[in-house]
Amino acid sequence: MMTFYNKQTTEQKEFYENLLSSLASLSKLFSSSDTPYLHYRAHEILFCYAFGANNISRGDVSFDATKDGVGIGLKTFLHGNGNTFQKIAEFNSVSDEIRELGSNHNDIAHFIADKRNERLTDTLSITSTKEMLYHVITRNNQSLNIAECRMSFVEKARIKKVTLKKNNIYFKDSLHEYNFSLAKNTLYKKFDISENILHSIDVNIMGNPFQLLENLSVFDTKESTKTMEIILPLYSTSTGDVGRSSGLNQWNASGRERHQDEVYIPIPSWIHNQFPDFFNYKGKTTPSFMVKLPNTDLVPFKVCQSGGKALMSNPNRLLGHWLLRDVLKLQAGQLATRQLLRQKDIDSVLVTKVEGKEYDYELDFLKYGSYEKFEESHKE
Template identity: 50%
Template sequence: MGNYFWHDQPNSRQSDYIEMLKMIGSLSKLFSDSSDPYLYYRAHENLFCQVFNAKNLARGDVSFDAIADKMGIGLKTFLHGNGRTFQKVAEFNSDSDLIRALQPKLEDVVYKVAELRNRRIRLTEDITNINQNIYHVVTREKGKMNITETAMDYIDISSIRLAKKQSKNTIKFKDKYNEYSFSLSKNTLLKRFDTTKSEIITQFEVEILDDPFNFLKSHHVLSQTAIQSNLEDDDFIILPLYSPSTKNVEQKSGLNQWNAGGRARNINEVYIPIPAWIHRTFNEFFVYSRLYQGQSAKDSPSFNIELPNGEIMLSKVAQSGGKALMSNPNKVLGKWILRDILKLKEGTLVTMDMLDEIGIDSVKLTKKSDDYYYLDFLESGSYEEFEENHKE
């Protein structure tokens, strides 16, 4: 049984967490007639972060859902079953062409998936500056919930072994730590989680209300529906890390702004492009969009951006037409992206191939107030989808 996060928490927080899980589980008949308690994964993420004062990373496409006590945590909730079920731990939609090109050589596919999985965990560690990672799991069975924890391991490529029996659309394999299953049709990696009795940290009963609607009406309490919508209703935009017009990272602008001419520039000077339509469509998102749209951004106010590693970066909308999101000083953003995340040597140009390789080409900016935002990285293709759905 893993001893990772739970046993280091105060009894009061453990109790609060369990009581809130019981409360949410009691409302299960709002959503299902099953005797197994229902727990929406977004509600689980929000609850965990609130009770344990954790940083919520669920807005971004990274391997952790939360950070607490200098530990990266993947939050999982699923039906208990036999205690040894496969659950999704990663999707590789943006790498589907690369994976498809390796078929039908199953070993080549598995090695590539393992490489991509390890790279994503490593990238998340670089983004968050965290290198101790676990899964915190809540399983649900008839009238009960169980809590288990296990390490979020890298796949040990040197010990990979394919199962003797394979099905048409699934590749089963294992390393010295875990068993895995990769779906060729869905481009998803699943890991077998051991949540059997010997691995359960704590178990508690959940009483499911027969009439949760009447309970909510009589007690005037917040329903789980409101909890579910918490993250979906965020005020956010998605920005590309490349030029949308050329579909490339330009050599003298954006993440390569340090390479532009005209004046002496810091080797870490970069900016994130803000397409003009963002200011028009989301004209309340930035103060610049509301008060200075179409003008020079020199008078637009600065604001704080909280990064996934918890650091606060003073930033502003900059340049003609407000086309750039920059840090103040402008070298801070570049040092973080170019050196800490991409691990590039000074003077190395960022290319689209580099972004494709790490599977991230966009950022999500979530607004808390006019002077405070959150930044998270998103998987390749996120900006294009956002533009298609919102550009008028």
Template identity: 45%
Template structure:
């Protein structure tokens, strides 16, 4: 699916790095099963294969390369048929709280499917897969499987016999919902193993590392501390009169009264306090700059309107085509609502300042702007 498409040297590098981390398991575990933290595996994967790391993004993929999105799972193999968490719906639990088991299954299944579709749209992906790194006694195994949407028409065998747990199938996969945690699980079956690594766990890794540093002490160079990129968060909503997406401005600017407007005409609102707190973040009003999208496309953009309250593209329609059509999957002249944002699990964007002329933009999970506001206002 993905691994077999990569060059042999990259596959070998990946194998070597997994082995190295597994061999150092005694740094944090006394088990004879190699220990691999999920963050370490994500970083190793991206480094070995030259993939983009999406693990900090609020989406269904942890990495992407060549228009393939990869969900990276790390878990104990057990008997080769283990249930693993694939999605959380804490922010959406009001949509299914108190419903019948059948209603809960269908609601969560549809939410899950829309997140998968949104991930594809936002990051310009053609397919999504799972890359699974499983651990057992003295060994690491790797296999891959498709990240399927839940087949709604095939849902069957809904079983709510266990307290707070609802199990079901869709003809392709087995799933389980933990109601107390608002979490969806999928059963992963270890088969068609692509890579098997025998791991000899080092008994005293601390001594090995100490000696390694001693031997190379004369050559060690410490990298300069790199500060985090300068960035701000922008809301896709308004709190005036309750949280909502305004019907005639912002992302629904196309619906404003007056002159006829193109259905893709929008802008991302910039609250006044952003300019006050970060006066030099954006270029002066009407001065163009490049805005890089998550899928690699570049838009010409600028700050517009009185008080610099709008982030717009030039032509103005380009931003709307990407955000409303590609990402939100809205039909022309269909209003964007806050409910739609909640359904997708996002309500703000983060903008990074790469240079005075280059900025990048990406979506952030619900609550990101609120936290940014509390920290800076």
């Protein structure tokens, strides 16, 4: 199989390994074990920093990072015997459909295979990637192992050995073993990395890392970045659905002739009231600003329409073509609906304001229901 790690420069790999070793040396900040501690979020950030990869781990997609057309899932877990089941996807949004299948374990396995494959297909489209793999860090006594292995579509036609054990459905295809937890609506894949280790790193765990923290009295913040973030719905919050002639279906509005890719992302009025400095909207159209999409494209955007209710690309069709055709897979003239968003398990976007970079904002997709939770916790 292809590897990402071995295609990086020697300097990048050494930099990555040194960062991993340094971070893991602080393990006693979190644990008294001799096995290095590595939080998955810290690994995601470190990986992208070392290799200059695009960090999309906060979005509701199947990859954590992308670079050079490769989608990368990042995993870190205890090494053990190098052969263990690890979580790869959750399916809470279709839990009712799973329950409707009753006790037919074979049907459930095939249903989960379909949903997993749909998500991978959608993620490849959203990120404009062609290949995908897992980059894995396993943790041993005083060491870390770097490994890579396949991220594959489930071979639905080759599913076999479907069995139920303690509320878990186990099944195989010709490439992998899977375990679906009925209680957690979670799919696990067996990672066998015993023969896929690319490099091992010795870790010298500091006995008292707090002494190091005591000496860090001056911080250089010249290259730091500040972020703020909000969540915007991809549907109308007044109706609970996508308007037939607004939002993602603005192309269907009457009046002037419109392009088939004309869309906008709704901005509820309370967002401007609650976060007045986020878009710096002052009651009129704002100047264009640059937004980085999950596929790494940098696109000019602006806030417009009455009350600043619309986030649009400039020109408008850039956002629409990517969102309607590449992400949602809609044909020209086909309406977007809330039901479709539910099927895709996305109904909102995370917009992050960034300072200190060549663009102003980042946009990522979030799972179904994310906007409602954001509104409940932030709207006054």
